[in-house]
Amino acid sequence: MSDSPAGVVDLLGVLAYAELTAFLRLAEDAATLAPTLTDRAELSDLAATEYANFRLVRDRLSALGVDPEEAMAPFVASLDDWHAQTRPRDWLEALVKAYVGTGIAGDFYREAARHVDQETRAIVNEALAEEVRSQFVVERVRAALADNPKLGGKLALWARRMVGEALSQGHRVAAARPHLALLLVSAASAEANGGSSAKDDGPSTPTGGPSADSGTDLVEIGRLFARLTEEHGRRMSALGLVPGP
Incomplete structure (x- = not known):
């Protein structure tokens, strides 16, 4: 049995499943x-990278004494739903999803x-x-x-739809997994105070349970998500696309 904080286990669990599904998609x-075959090979290389990342996170869970399957299980429905709602219809939509959609999830x-x-x-x-991911996708989209x-x-429009779906799913995950929400609230609060308060010698996540003031927590997370949209704008610009409102 792991003695790691629940928020750490949740973070690794959601990331492990995100990397696994990214590989499959x-x-x-x-x-x-x-x-083209060249494009097929390039995207396959990206998929292989995602699988390597999955193994990296999975092994960290195992090292902490956590069953990776149990850690991933709470996030299967949300991530599968996001992929179902953002299934690309063509090659360029697939590339934009790989860069913009996966990017904002990574920021989270x-x-x-x-x-x-x-x-x-x-x-x-x-x-x-x-x-x-950046180099390959940016080159292809800009050329197109x-x-x-x-x-x-x-x-x-496709990119904005993906980000909207990602933020919606992120809110649901945070509401359902309060220990993970605490990590996000800590990040939002630190940003509001001018910087991170994380220490290198260990987690700052409270281990006694989630905050009682869940309404305030979700407000803080909402502010954090608003900041994440700024990174979305940066990625849009890198692709040569105009960020939306």
Whole structure:
């Protein structure tokens, strides 16, 4: 039995399942939507990276004495629903989802990880590194927009829909998993106070249970999500798309 804080287990559980589903969806998109063999190979490489990240997080759960399947189980419905609501219809939609949709979800996990122990935080940040994904997707989308600028409006609407779905699912997860919500509230409060209060020598997550003031918690999370949309705007601009309201 693990003695790790429940919020840490929840964070690793949701991230592990997110990486596993990202692998499965990218592999499917590579097989069914990629227009060339080169594109199929590139997206397959991305899928392989996601699977490696899944194994990294899964192994951290095991090292903490946590059954990875049990840790992931509470998040299966929410993440599966998000993927069902954001199934890409073509190659460019798949690329935008891989960059924008997965990116804002990663911001969510990265913010929560600011208030966990140093080793877990390092693993989360390693699993969420974006460099490979960024280079490949940005090049492909920008090239497509250069060939056909009219695609910009369609892809911008698609990206906004994905982010809206991601934030909606994030609110539901936070409301259902109060210990994970506490990590997000800590991140939001630290940001409001001008910086993170996380310490390198251990998690700052309270271990005695969730806050009684869940309404206040959800308000703080709402503010944090509003800030996450700023990162969404940055990614949109990198793709050559116009951020929406």
